[in-house]
Amino acid sequence: MRKFLALVLIAALGAVLIAAVVNLPEPGTTDSPVHTHVSAGYIKGGHEAGGADNLVTAVLLNYRAIDTFGEVTVIFTALIAVLAATSLAGPTERSGTQNIDLKTTRVPVSPVVSFVVRLMAPFIATFALFVMLKGHELPGGGFQGGVVLGAMLILLALFSGRTDKTDDEELPPGLRNWIRAAGPLVFGALGLTGLVFSGWLFSLPDHPFWREMVMIGLELGIGIGGAAVLVGLFRALREG
């Protein structure tokens, strides 16, 4: 019954949505509104006004900088909420539920997989750094590099940090928390620098060298902070 009702609802919604999308401009045509309004201005003046060859980075870090600041704040807030939800005091084990001892039932790690993961890790980290540092002129950017770096760290944690909860605490907790907050902190600090030097919040310096330095700083802060937040989410969920 539930499935039937859901299918009826989905058929109705699908008919409405398809009727709506077929009236949109054909995808790929250059005279549709998505290409003619602000995007045309970005492509025309993006190199001078946006300050980056990669227009997506220019939109993220310059045209819509406040939006991106909110974005790094959102992901940091999500980490805080996840840590709060998984670590608040409560009944840790409910009596009567099945209680499998994960440590004894785990399959041992294959030495081949473990070796390949550790062999690949430095190359993945280098690639992540390249994506972050070159994000203003090549495809890439802070978030993308941060995801690559975070995925590499999670992969490593899957194979090296699973026997004992304490042996993957490489960083002291104070430093770890600062790195997790690196995204909002670096972005906020550089935004305030823009206010001091050119009078506008989140504005970039006019000098090309300093503009590039500020952009690289923003990308590194977003990337490393984002990677730390991803690893923090993974660990909070694994230990919870």
Next chain:
Amino acid sequence: MNVLLTHVDYIAAVAIFLVGLYILLVKQNLLKKILGLNIMETAVFAFIVTAGMTDNGVPPLLGPDAVGPFASPLPHALVLTGIVVAVSITALALALIVRVKRECGSVELNELGKVE
């Protein structure tokens, strides 16, 4: 019929969206509901990025010798923001599911209804 062929990209996004919505509505397992939500989000991102593409276009990278037509950069930036928010939502939902499992011993909605 012709319009269905030219807009097949959009219709595919609608189809993926409906698959996700069906999972969200019908499945009783909370984890599967989150998976359905993720499928819906993916469909929305695919739809927005498709709207920004150009036929025979190139990525919006302005170099010394870059020639258009460029894909529209704005949808890409918006979707990047959307993906980050989607990751945050998924992580928070998973943490709440961990909490529910710890407190009530189940992640199935029809079993959770019986918990006092």
